[in-house]
Amino acid sequence: MAIDHFVYWKKGKRKPSIAELKLLIEDYLGSVAVKIVESETDFIVTLAGQSSDPWKRLKGWETMAEAAKERGKRKRWFEVDFQQGRGIDVITRQPDEFTENVASGFAKLVARLFEGKVEENDAG
Numbered sequence: 001m002a003i004d005h006f007v008y009w010k011k012g013k014r015k016p017s018i019a020e021l022k023l024l025i026e027d028y029l030g031s032v033a034v035k036i037v038e039s040e041t042d043f044i045v046t047l048a049g050q051s052s053d054p055w056k057r058l059k060g061w062e063t064m065a066e067a068a069k070e071r072g073k074r075k076r077w078f079e080v081d082f083q084q085g086r087g088i089d090v091i092t093r094q095p096d097e098f099t100e101n102v103a104s105g106f107a108k109l110v111a112r113l114f115e116g117k118v119e120e121n122d123a124g
Contacts, residue, residue, distance in 0.1 A: 001094055004121040005107035008087040013115045021080065021088065021110070028106055047076035051096035078103040087116060 009015045016024070018038075025036060025045060035046040053068040055061040076099045081089040090107040092100050104120070111118045 001122070003092045003095065003100060003103075005090040005104055006083075006087060006119045006121065007090070007107050007111045007114075007116040008083075008119065009085075009114065009116050015085065016110065016114050018082065024110060024113075025080065025106065028109060029102070032102070041082055043080040045078050045080065047078075047099060047102065049076055049098075050074060051076060052098060054097055078106075080106075 022036065022038065022043065025033065025043060029045070029047070032048050033045055034048050035044075037044040037046075050073040051068075053065060056065040056068065074094065074096075076096065078095070078099060079089075079091040079093075081091060083089055088107075088110065090103050090110075092103045095103065107118055110116060
């Protein structure tokens with residue numbers, strides 16, 4: 001399951017540079033970011049730790065806990081895709097709750113700072 005957090009820039013508003021986006025990622029995440037790989041089209045951000053499943057010990061959530069157990073532990077990461085000057089797409093793929101909230105929070109931060117608009121799309 002992939003979840004996209006699109007941030008679209010508004011006409012007439014300042015757009016962040018790729019360098020500014022990288023600075024924002026670094027400062028937003030601090031030591032939680034263990035690696036940031038930059039290419040011409042995106043950043044891949046690896047977060048500290050492995051996936052977790054907060055509901056695994058709660059009664060009534062056994063089905064979700066079993067599905068999570070089958071998926072196994074995964075690295076935590078998200079992508080920031082540059083959308084050719086129109087905005088960015090902050091993408092998670094099979095995220096745990098922590099990773100999804102970190103990625104969503106980053107998209108909201110960028111939108112707030114640069115007066116952008118966030119649209120979310122769960123490609124589940």
